[in-house]
Amino acid sequence: MNTGYSRTKATQSKPIKIYNTLIEAGQYVVIKIPVGRIPSGNIISIKAHVYRGPRIGPCMVALGGVHGDEVNGVEIVRRSIEQGVFNHLYAGTVIAIPLLNVHGFINFSRDVPDGKDVNRSFPGNANGSLASRVARIFTREILPVIDFGIDFHTGGRGHYNYPQVRFNPDHAPSMDLAQAFGAPFTVAGKPIKSSLRRTAVEIDKPIIVFEGGENLRFDEFSIQQGILGMKRVMKFKGMLSEAPDAEATKNFTYTAWLRSPRSGMFHLLKSSGEQVKKDELLAYITDPFGEERTLVVAKQGGYIIGHNNTPVISQGDALFHIASNQKPKILTLKPKTRNPKPKK
Incomplete structure (x- = not known):
C-alpha cells in the first residue's frame, strides 16, 4: 500500500x-x-x-x-x-x-x-x-x-x-x-x-x-x-x-446519422467538427471501375460530430453523424448518380 x-x-x-x-x-x-x-x-x-x-x-x-x-x-x-x-x-x-x-x-x-x-x-x-x-x-x-x-x-x-x-x-x-x-x-x-x-x-x-x-x-x-x-x-x-x-x-439537442444511398468507395469532402448547410456536398461514392459517382449531400444543416472513415462502404452504412437543435428528418439518401466522365 x-x-x-x-x-x-x-x-x-x-x-x-x-x-x-x-x-x-x-x-x-x-x-x-x-x-x-x-x-x-x-x-x-x-x-x-x-x-x-x-x-x-x-x-x-x-x-x-x-x-x-x-x-x-x-x-x-x-x-x-x-x-x-x-x-x-x-x-x-x-x-x-x-x-x-x-x-x-x-x-x-x-x-x-x-x-x-x-x-x-x-x-x-x-x-x-x-x-x-x-x-x-x-x-x-x-x-x-x-x-x-x-x-x-x-x-x-x-x-x-x-x-x-x-x-x-x-x-x-x-x-x-x-x-x-x-x-x-x-x-x-x-x-x-x-x-x-x-x-x-x-x-x-x-x-x-x-x-x-x-x-x-x-x-x-x-x-x-x-x-x-x-x-x-x-x-x-x-x-x-x-x-x-x-x-x-x-450544445445540441438532436442528432441523426446520414446513411449511404449505395455501396462503393467512400470519398470524404467534409469531416467531423465542421458546420454544414442543407444541400451542401459532403462526400461522393464511386464504383471501383470509374463508371459511376453518387453525390452525398446534407439533408439539413448542423455540425458533423462523427463520420465514417471506412474507404469501402455498403448501402445503408452510417456516413455522417449530424447534430443540430432542430428535430432531424429521415436522413437516408436516395441515389443521385451521375457519370463522372465529361461529355464530348
Whole structure:
C-alpha cells in the first residue's frame, strides 16, 4: 500500500471500502478486483487506482475501456495517472480505472468472447456471461462508493467521433457535469437501456460519457480534450484548486446519422467538427471501375460530430453523424448518380 498524501492533513472523513479494502483520507491504493478466468486458467482482474485527498469531498470515477478496442479512453485515464493529475487533490476521492474490459482489450475487440457488450449488460449478474459479471463487479464495488463519474469512449469500428460529451437532459446533475466539462460539443440524449449511464442515473448518480477519436487508433486531440475536460469537472466539484478554462461549447439537442444511398468507395469532402448547410456536398461514392459517382449531400444543416472513415462502404452504412437543435428528418439518401466522365 502506497501513500500519496500527508496523513497529518487528513480530516475525520470516513474510510471508503472497495473489495474488502479500506482506504482512508490521504491514501493512494491500487486494488485488483478479479472478474473471472479465461479458458487458459488465467485470472482477469480490474485494476482500480484510488486517490483520497486530505479533505472531505465528492468521489469521482474516471473510467476507460468499457469497450476493449476504444484505446483513447484507456489512454486518457492512463495518462492522467502517469502525469499525476490525481496526486494533489484538494478534496474528495478519485477512483481511476483505465481498463474495465480487459479481455476485449487484449483481443482488439469491443466486446467479450461471447459477443456481449459490457455497456449493455448493467447492472450485471454474478452468474451471467463475462460481460454481465464485469458489469456486476462495477455495480457492486464501485457504483455505491461514487457520487459521479466520467466514462471515456471513442467512435466504433471505422467511425471517428469529434470530442463531445453526452448527458441525460432529464437529470440536472448530469447536465451540470456536461457543461463543466466544456467539450467542443455537448449532446443531450437519454441513456440506453442496460447501460452504465442508465443504471447510475436510476440511483441519482450522474455519469457523463466522453466520446473522442476512433477505435484502435490514438487521437491526440481527443486525448487532450478528455484530460482537460476531466480537470474542469474536478475543479467544478471542488476537488482541484485550478483547471484550464474551456473554449466555447456548442450544445445540441438532436442528432441523426446520414446513411449511404449505395455501396462503393467512400470519398470524404467534409469531416467531423465542421458546420454544414442543407444541400451542401459532403462526400461522393464511386464504383471501383470509374463508371459511376453518387453525390452525398446534407439533408439539413448542423455540425458533423462523427463520420465514417471506412474507404469501402455498403448501402445503408452510417456516413455522417449530424447534430443540430432542430428535430432531424429521415436522413437516408436516395441515389443521385451521375457519370463522372465529361461529355464530348
